[in-house]
Amino acid sequence: MFDIAGKRNIFEALIALIHPDMLQRTFFAFARETWTGFLHLLYPELCAGCGGELPAGNDACFCLHCRMKVSVSDMHLTRENEFTNRFWGRLPVESAAAMYYFSRKSPVQRALHQLKYHNKPEIGVKIGREFGKRLLASGLYRSVEAIIPVPLHPRKERLRGYNQSTMFARGLAETMEIPVLDKVLVRQAYTETQTRKKRMDRFKNMHDVFGVKKAAPLAGKHLLLVDDVLTTGATLELCGQALLAVPDIRLSLATMAIAVI
Numbered sequence: 001m002f003d004i005a006g007k008r009n010i011f012e013a014l015i016a017l018i019h020p021d022m023l024q025r026t027f028f029a030f031a032r033e034t035w036t037g038f039l040h041l042l043y044p045e046l047c048a049g050c051g052g053e054l055p056a057g058n059d060a061c062f063c064l065h066c067r068m069k070v071s072v073s074d075m076h077l078t079r080e081n082e083f084t085n086r087f088w089g090r091l092p093v094e095s096a097a098a099m100y101y102f103s104r105k106s107p108v109q110r111a112l113h114q115l116k117y118h119n120k121p122e123i124g125v126k127i128g129r130e131f132g133k134r135l136l137a138s139g140l141y142r143s144v145e146a147i148i149p150v151p152l153h154p155r156k157e158r159l160r161g162y163n164q165s166t167m168f169a170r171g172l173a174e175t176m177e178i179p180v181l182d183k184v185l186v187r188q189a190y191t192e193t194q195t196r197k198k199r200m201d202r203f204k205n206m207h208d209v210f211g212v213k214k215a216a217p218l219a220g221k222h223l224l225l226v227d228d229v230l231t232t233g234a235t236l237e238l239c240g241q242a243l244l245a246v247p248d249i250r251l252s253l254a255t256m257a258i259a260v261i
């Protein structure tokens, strides 16, 4: 295969032993690392909790210091937990979990603030990737077939440039290897007649704010509906009710954080 005998010295012989594919792979690995290092110099990865620089090649959301200050929930391991309890009698839920506990002035609060108001969509993706791994490990979410983010009001999405729940959904989808369906659930913009209605009437109309498009392919599927933070659960409940109009679906819920109420 290799012509070693004709080489003048040991070095030439050794080089001849290296397969051209190996050289090519080594070169590309070297080029990739150099490029990543260069990008890191220009745009260092920052911790979402304190803004400190993360080591090159580290795509974690928080630095070690902030990691010690965040409360990671393990509610994804149990079918009944604080999350599912909030939906008792309101929405039939298969499984539900949040990644973090939300508390004031915590790195989680700062990360979610950065995600929503400081043009940092990658924070949602990173939390999603991490949580996706945990959900798969728990077993309760292995049968999930698609992820549906709670839609943002269209006007808000235009202003922000992205929907933070969709970013979280994309991260989850990467590690869970299932699709994100972000066109299925729609938040209908308020109409002129709705804004003219009295306050109470408008509240009653909240039930009509979310709708489902192209419901037929969803029939019989296990869907994961996702939002940024769980507080009262009003939005997830409305979205969940809209999705339950699809025949035979099973519904699970996930958020980046759960707030104490």
Ligand SMILES: [Zn+2]
Pocket: 047, 048, 049, 050, 051, 052, 062, 063, 064, 065, 066, 067, 107
């Ligand atoms: Zn930090």
